[in-house]
Amino acid sequence: MKTIINTKYVKNLALAALALITTTAFSQEEEEEKTKFEFSGTVDAYYRTNLTAPNGEDAIAPGSSFANLDGFALGMANVIATYEGEKVGFVADLVFGPRGTDAIFASPMYSATGDIVNQLYVYWNVSDDVTLTFGNFNTFLGYEVISPAANFNYSTSYLFSYGPFSHTGLKAAFDLGSDWSAMLAIMNPTDLTELNGTGDYAVGAQLGYSGQFLNFLYSQGGFEVDFTGGFDLSEEFFLGVNAAHFSQEDDGGSFTGVALYPQLATSDNFTIGLRGEYFMTSDFFGDTAGIGSDTDGDGSVFAVTLTGSATIGDLILKPEIRLDSSSEDAFIDNDMDPTGSLASVLFAAIYSF
Template identity: 90%
Template sequence: MKTIINTKYIKNLAFTALALVSLTVFAQEEEEVKPKFEFSGTVDAYYRTNLTAPNGEDAIAPGSSFANLDGFALGMANVIAAYEGEKVGFVADLVFGPRGTDAIFASPQYSATGDIVNQLYVYWNVSDAVTLTFGNFNTFLGYEVISPAANFNYSTSYLFSYGPFSHTGLKADFDLGNEWSAMLAVMNPTDLTELNGTGDYAVGAQLGYSGQFLNFLYSQGGFEIDYTGGFDLSEDFFLGINAAHFSQEDDGGSFTGAALYPQYTTSENFTIGLRGEYFMTGDAFGNGAGIGSDADGDASVFAVTLTGSATIGDLILKPEIRLDSTSEDAFIDNDLEATGSLASVLFAAIYSF
């Protein structure tokens, strides 16, 4: 603002400045409670190739979700519209592309090519401590999520891939104070997001403290317990943790897994991170998809993924190398012989807006 030094008008200017400051503060207070509409999302694409297995017509991939296509491939366009009022609001989260189609695999009820709704819910802040959410929302279990911009590694873990992706129902979040939180939910069976269709319902719960979460889910005779959290070991070093166990009643199968996510920030624009995961299934859970099974229906996999993350404005570039080793011969080598190991690399680009 232009500086005025004429002392004749100091009193008038001081009064005017005070009035302007008051109006500014009032306007800011008004702005804070003014409802706002936000539009955001991501676009991602990648290149992937096998090092120890064929590509092209005979290409194979790890048995986890997403980022499994050959050569230059598409992720998805994720478009999110959100309205935040003083007490109520909504989120409409739409996905287009292979990653989005895989994410909503159980809900192609109203389109020949699959639905496009990733999340669609309304919420009500009943008080400062209680929020009710009604509709379709991504799962509260696990360390990784559907959005590629919110994960450090571009490819996903077996824990994420075998767990639920989304739910439809009613949940209540509680701020218990002193960094404690809780959540209770009643929902359709896991991943049935458009409608129920079974007459059964799932229940979920979460207890959180200072960024650490213990999650529970019971759905159609299956029970899962999940721990998700992490710790800042130093200013530049973070360690994420995920562990889960699922079991189905009446010998319907089970899985158990644990993953560590150490990440080290080397500069303002670059971080390097590792995901080390051990995952096992029992009684041919999921028909051994992706990791095979022995005569008793049991299998396990150890996977290590090294990822770099370089930020250029709103663009994130992620080079990645991944090594999967299974207890059974779930892969093939370059001679088309069965083998228990697979090495692959990819390069992903993610733009957020």
């Protein structure tokens, strides 16, 4: 009798354990399903002032994108919703604020206050080596990006500012193995992200190896080749590189630039970095090109930006000093006289969630 009772007890214990394991497995599976849908993003603000030029009503700024407002200023709120399935998923990336408005400058067609879509795409992992992406996605060219948390320097380069920001279309990414990758894309003309509106299309391509990327873009008679990469020269020292050349058919002008990004980590929570950039235009659409140029649209600028990056949990603090020197008198000094140089400083705070 004792043996039978013990046997029933063991059976009951085994069934209870199996039920517990099954319940735990289902709970873990449900939890895994829940974690596939996530929210993330950033919020940023900054203070900017000129050292060698007027502020306030007569304030000027470098000719690159973002971080160009005077005094205490807003960046943007960036809210990203993602769903990552086994084979398919989506990204809905929304932006609110001056930086976001500048990032989607060519998009607003359905709202009096401007669009809020930075990226909006679906993707399909066709296999372990092939992914198709359809919709609106940030450009694959260049070292810098729209998100302030993903850049080391808070202000942006001329190379970034003159290159495309976003594309809408279809791209196919390929993992070629042995650290090689490739990408092919067909898209609307550059920065036309809500609809086409022209009947023309752009084509893009990328070849990558171990974190180094060679990019190509052809859009409405303009061709751009871009190299983006970086090298860990030691555990503490990193060197980023970006170089690009753009030319427009039928004497539409061209630009060429190169930027180096040396960065030294002095501790787990602080890194100091420099961006040194040379950027030049030639007959660039026959206008001032935003960097200071002559009547033929020819000009150049050399810009040095020194940035510190301090991390406090999810908060990043970035003090920055920037020196821009143009081949023409593109700026003004404190006496309101034309000059070829501008010195400015800013302090930015970026929170990531």
